Amino acid sequence: MKILVGFLFNLILNLQITTIDARPTRLILLSDISVHESSPAAAPISSMADLPPGTHTDIQIHQNSNKKLVIGLVSASSLIGIVLLPLTCLWICRRKKLYKSAKINSRRLDSLKGLPLTSFIGRTNTTFNTQKTSVTTMDYNILQSATKNFQESEIIGEGGFGCVYKAQLNDNLLVAIKKLDNKTQNSIKEFQTEIDILSKIQHPNIITLLGYCVHDETKLLVYELMQNGSLESQLHGPSCGSNLTWHCRMKIALDIARGLEYLHERCKPSVIHRDLKSSNILLDSSFNAKLSDFGLAVMEGATSKNIKLSGTLGYVAPEYLLDGKLTDKSDVYAYGVVLLELLLGRRHLEKLTSSKCESIVTWAMPQLMDRSKLPSVIDPVIRDKMDLKHLYQVAAVAVLCVQSEPSYRPLITDVLHSLVPLVPVELGGTLRVAETAVVT
Numbered sequence: 001m002k003i004l005v006g007f008l009f010n011l012i013l014n015l016q017i018t019t020i021d022a023r024p025t026r027l028i029l030l031s032d033i034s035v036h037e038s039s040p041a042a043a044p045i046s047s048m049a050d051l052p053p054g055t056h057t058d059i060q061i062h063q064n065s066n067k068k069l070v071i072g073l074v075s076a077s078s079l080i081g082i083v084l085l086p087l088t089c090l091w092i093c094r095r096k097k098l099y100k101s102a103k104i105n106s107r108r109l110d111s112l113k114g115l116p117l118t119s120f121i122g123r124t125n126t127t128f129n130t131q132k133t134s135v136t137t138m139d140y141n142i143l144q145s146a147t148k149n150f151q152e153s154e155i156i157g158e159g160g161f162g163c164v165y166k167a168q169l170n171d172n173l174l175v176a177i178k179k180l181d182n183k184t185q186n187s188i189k190e191f192q193t194e195i196d197i198l199s200k201i202q203h204p205n206i207i208t209l210l211g212y213c214v215h216d217e218t219k220l221l222v223y224e225l226m227q228n229g230s231l232e233s234q235l236h237g238p239s240c241g242s243n244l245t246w247h248c249r250m251k252i253a254l255d256i257a258r259g260l261e262y263l264h265e266r267c268k269p270s271v272i273h274r275d276l277k278s279s280n281i282l283l284d285s286s287f288n289a290k291l292s293d294f295g296l297a298v299m300e301g302a303t304s305k306n307i308k309l310s311g312t313l314g315y316v317a318p319e320y321l322l323d324g325k326l327t328d329k330s331d332v333y334a335y336g337v338v339l340l341e342l343l344l345g346r347r348h349l350e351k352l353t354s355s356k357c358e359s360i361v362t363w364a365m366p367q368l369m370d371r372s373k374l375p376s377v378i379d380p381v382i383r384d385k386m387d388l389k390h391l392y393q394v395a396a397v398a399v400l401c402v403q404s405e406p407s408y409r410p411l412i413t414d415v416l417h418s419l420v421p422l423v424p425v426e427l428g429g430t431l432r433v434a435e436t437a438v439v440t
Ligand SMILES: Nc1ncnc2c1ncn2[C@@H]1O[C@H](COP(=O)(O)OP(=O)(O)OP(=O)(O)O)[C@@H](O)[C@H]1O
Pocket: 156, 157, 158, 159, 160, 161, 162, 163, 164, 176, 178, 207, 223, 224, 225, 226, 227, 229, 230, 232, 233, 279, 280, 282, 292, 293
């Protein structure tokens, strides 16, 4: 279509140039005649013969030029007809084809109950700073056989959404397939939001959504497989954090900050994750960290409207919990909680009694403020394995991030810049490990 419009635009432009070109010739001829007419010897002109010498040829030239113009116009319009007709036919055929495939896709997606995905995407994708354009729909049968009919042995994780299965799609593509079990209105909306946001963003520290599938009541999301699972399972699972050295933890903290900085500062409109927690931070085979689970994420502009209070207790910022005030600083608070988990090796909430929990923030604050106590409360796995100056610096960042007053919290960009010098060059920071006294 663009080519057709361009062709027509050029053709019209050419035609206009021809007409403009014809004008000066005409004007010159008229002025020539007027010169002859205004000559003192001029008498009333009744025939060609009465015209002064030279005028005859000028009028002939004028008439010839008019004839040429008419012939030019006729041939140009027939040329337009000849070229335009097949192009129009081609365009109509292409439109028909596109319309047909769009209709098939939208029928598939509209089979979702609740909000139709098509309308949701239509509402949000207008101004997004897109890098990725689409996520493919995947064939149910392929996903079903890749998970051995969603066999229990293939489960690698379970969350509020449902189970996550490991699968091999072809010779070398390992994926994680999330199956929606909880079919409430909220979970369907989360499914739609996840597709909508992840289909538009691409960053090394954000999980890649490879595709999705809607098959009757079953809804599936297909992601790149993160070989080392979640940060939560690494810290609080069977290995109890033993795979995570001090520098590895600093690299994870930096990776998450980079992912968040991309969402807050580089996406247009910016995105607030709203569910940042250690189980939503996934680690690949080299312990590169990526943010996952965008089902609760919101884009800038929607934050002032009435958004249902969501998130995970222990990670939710106090102003959001109490007043529903949601800003990028809510993510910074949750980030601070994750940073505390990395430093202390404790869960975000520890059970005190069967009915009482204590948040890591409440527990850690007095310890973090006292420099002399700090080394003794650090996760035993990494205790005494770092430069103390670095430990104080990271602890100070964590304390700032979990301030109850959001304006006291730093921006994620500031956090990012303060962590870069603490991460070894080979892990993506600027620290030259050989120069430091302590090696982990
Ligand atoms: N792409 C993936 N690669 C590897 N493991 C994954 C992947 N996605 C999810 N998992 C694993 O599955 C677990 C469950 O994920 P899921 O996002 O459904 O729930 P959750 O984050 O643990 O909890 P919630 O439902 O509250 O968000 C994760 O904690 C993680 O261990």
